[in-house]
Amino acid sequence: MKFIIYGAGALGSLFAALLSRKHDVLIVGREKHIEAIEKNGLIVEGITSGVFHPETRWDGSQYDLIILTTKAYDTSQATKEARKKFGEIPFLSLQNGLKNEEKIAKIAGEKNVIGGITNHGVTFLEYGRIKHAGYGETVIGEMDGRVSDRIRKIAKAFNEAGIKTMVSEKIKEEIWRKAIINSAINGLTSILKCKNGELIKYKNLVKEICDEGSMVARKEGFTIENAFEKTMEVIERTADNYSSMLQDIMKGKKTEVEEINGEIAKVANKHGIKACYNIVLTKMIKEMENVGTQVGLLVIKSRRGP
């Protein structure tokens, strides 16, 4: 198959690298990243290791799928640009947050949207170089739940390239689940300025945030089972990582808090509910972005146990 990776940061670059082993891949991203790839290839370190050579310039040929991997606050803009450049091709979103598929549908049409989530751990080291830090599953699905031909084909193509991928008939629930997990882990680590693993000590807070998100999802008709347990699993698996949101804050960059916690709060509000954790986390993290707090060195010691 022929894939366009649109908005390749860390995760998009990993998909470009892995897919390029078996498929035609065009990678679209920031010019400096693309130039570095043209010069030295796309260098992947960590649990995947190698130098990969996705296409970097469009030859005008027809592609099968645009995989959108931009930050969630860039979804609409990126969809418009990609649509303008590449014409009517389906989009698969592998982003964070709740509203990406809706935003894409508004621009590209409902039938051209496929939902997806992925849990790979990837870090952007420098232009042209990323680190694959942890394996994760990828789940894709049609927004209406059908197991269509195209969804089967994409899953097959991903799996052939070594990207473990499943098809879900309930992709919206998967997207909600991931948003809830992120709302707790990204939200709390950003406020507490700690590694994911530190949250093991803040279990009660993690639980309350997961419960709040699950309650909001239920109002939308989605039953998210065991959100707390799943979140604790992710915390344990990624204990030594800094969450992407905290990394953004540390770098003085914009975070995805509005697209994750902010959206949960908005949906709650629509149903007449005040989702306090998500409201307060959103406001606090937006304010931290504005202030531009940098965590130069943090030594937070626990009095008890490891």
Next chain:
Amino acid sequence: MKFIIYGAGALGSLFAALLSRKHDVLIVGREKHIEAIEKNGLIVEGITSGVFHPETRWDGSQYDLIILTTKAYDTSQATKEARKKFGEIPFLSLQNGLKNEEKIAKIAGEKNVIGGITNHGVTFLEYGRIKHAGYGETVIGEMDGRVSDRIRKIAKAFNEAGIKTMVSEKIKEEIWRKAIINSAINGLTSILKCKNGELIKYKNLVKEICDEGSMVARKEGFTIENAFEKTMEVIERTADNYSSMLQDIMKGKKTEVEEINGEIAKVANKHGIKACYNIVLTKMIKEMENVGTQVGLLVIKSRRGP
């Protein structure tokens, strides 16, 4: 006049020292603190400087007023003990939080409660030694607003001893105002683990917390004007201080968050309102207490400004 300072930590010890210049003062506190005072006197450094000699053992004589200066979570217990030991004497609360006067009244009777607030900055250095870090005003008042003889007498006695004191006919509003100021400064500095002055950058959050508290107070019939502006004044005046709540967290001690933010949230709840900031700050800080996070060394640099 004859004063008992009951539960003398930093603030109580300052009052004991200052009042002892003109009045009979009996200081009641932790045994090690009392022993140090008996051995070396009560040593005050900073903007008040000297060695003071309040009484440390009760001679059985009648006193005029018990000034309660314990942590707010100890109010009921301390009132019971003081009442048992010293009999029916009026109490003046100079504590933090919202419910002290109510708790005292339940035990000592309504007519034996006087409300008060004070804004002195005092630090406990070691047993027998405190630092007077900043002057502040003291405001006292009868709970029903009357300007009684006894309130006049107490204010006069305080002023004679160099404690600038005013009588308010609206002491309940003063107590609410102080609780709101504390809810913002103590709450935020504890979560963000920063000095008070750092909050100048988090003005929007300070404002939202002050607005929330003022809204809750209004439901109780109290109009707290300019809570935000007053809070910013305190932040600027105490920029270089760590708030008492953050100090407690750093020392692994119990905080007064339930008596400050927690009470505001409870009152809101009584009126059918979810006070999100106060709910979330209370839960997060209680959890931080449980975890026992110690801030060993914090270097948080701002990208912008000075």
